[in-house]
Amino acid sequence: MAEAAGAAVAPAKLGLYSYWRSSCSHRVRIALNLKGLEYEYKAVNLLKGEHSDPEFMKVNPMKFVPALVDGDAVIGDSYAIALYLEDKYPEHPLLPQDLKMKALNLQIASIVCSGIQPLHNLTVLRFIEKKVGTGESIPWTQQQIDRGFADLLLCHTMLTSFPNGVAAENLVKGCAGKYATGDEVRLADIFLAPQIYAAVTRFQINMLNYPTLARLHEEYMKHPAFQAALPDRQPDAPSST
Known part of the structure; x- marks a missing residue:
């Protein structure tokens, strides 16, 4: 039967092509959960x-x-997806109105998605194992994550009065409240959370060097939107039984 004229049409459910262990997919799952958006996995x-x-x-x-x-929209990059969701679905904003804090969120997200994660994605790790030797991908990954966590300081010194040379994690230490840039979950958090999670669970990074990031990890693990997005809770994750 044809729908009555003027009847409301329910919006189509979003579709997310994802891999359970992908950090990039992990980010988007958090963003969708925070905004309360249903999606087909x-x-x-x-x-x-x-x-x-x-x-x-x-x-x-x-x-x-x-x-x-x-x-009819298809977006194939986690950063672009996050900004698309922010523009189209403004509930639970991921970016603050304050321009300085907005810039800080964008810079943290950019450092993670362009300066840390791509250097230890699956293609890179396979290449290292093949060309350098079995087991060599782990020290490479640890080096890149440690360097990336240290590089977070660079954008912090542009936005705060902290002097050059202080500990890298002062990027978030100087402005963190409960979460990375305040008491609300923001874009920085949805990019930091999967990166810290991978550092802790997969790559044996010594988080004693990054106490603020370690504290943020504890907060993320308590938050329902972050919990639901965890890799081992996805339908394609290997069974633990």
Whole structure:
């Protein structure tokens, strides 16, 4: 039966192409959860090469996850997805109105997604194992994460009065409240959380060197939106039984 004229049409559910262990997908799951958006989880197994399947390449020719489908819009980059969600679904804003704090959030997100995570993604680790030797990818990853956590200081010194040379994590130490840039979860948190989680659970980073980041990790692990986005809670995560 045709819908009555003027009847409300329910919006189509969002679709998220994701891999359980992907940090980039992890970020987007947190953002969707924070904004209270329902979505259909579409698993793409990177280990099996499903990102190179012709059907997935129709969605994202770059062969990356995550990819978000919202009606006729398809966005295939976690940073772009986060900003798209922020613009289209303003509930629970991820960016503060204060321009200085907004810039800080954008810089933290950019450092994570361009200066840390890409240097230890699956393609890089496989290349190192093949060209350098078995087991060599772990020290490489640890070095890149430690360097990346230290690099967070660079944008902090641009926005605060902290002198050069203080501990790297002063980026968040100088302005953190309960979360990275205050008492509300913001964009910086959805990028920091998966990176810290991977550092703690996969790459044996000594978080005693980063007490503020360690404290933030504890807060993230208590928050329902972050808990629901955890890798081992995704439908494609390997069974623990």
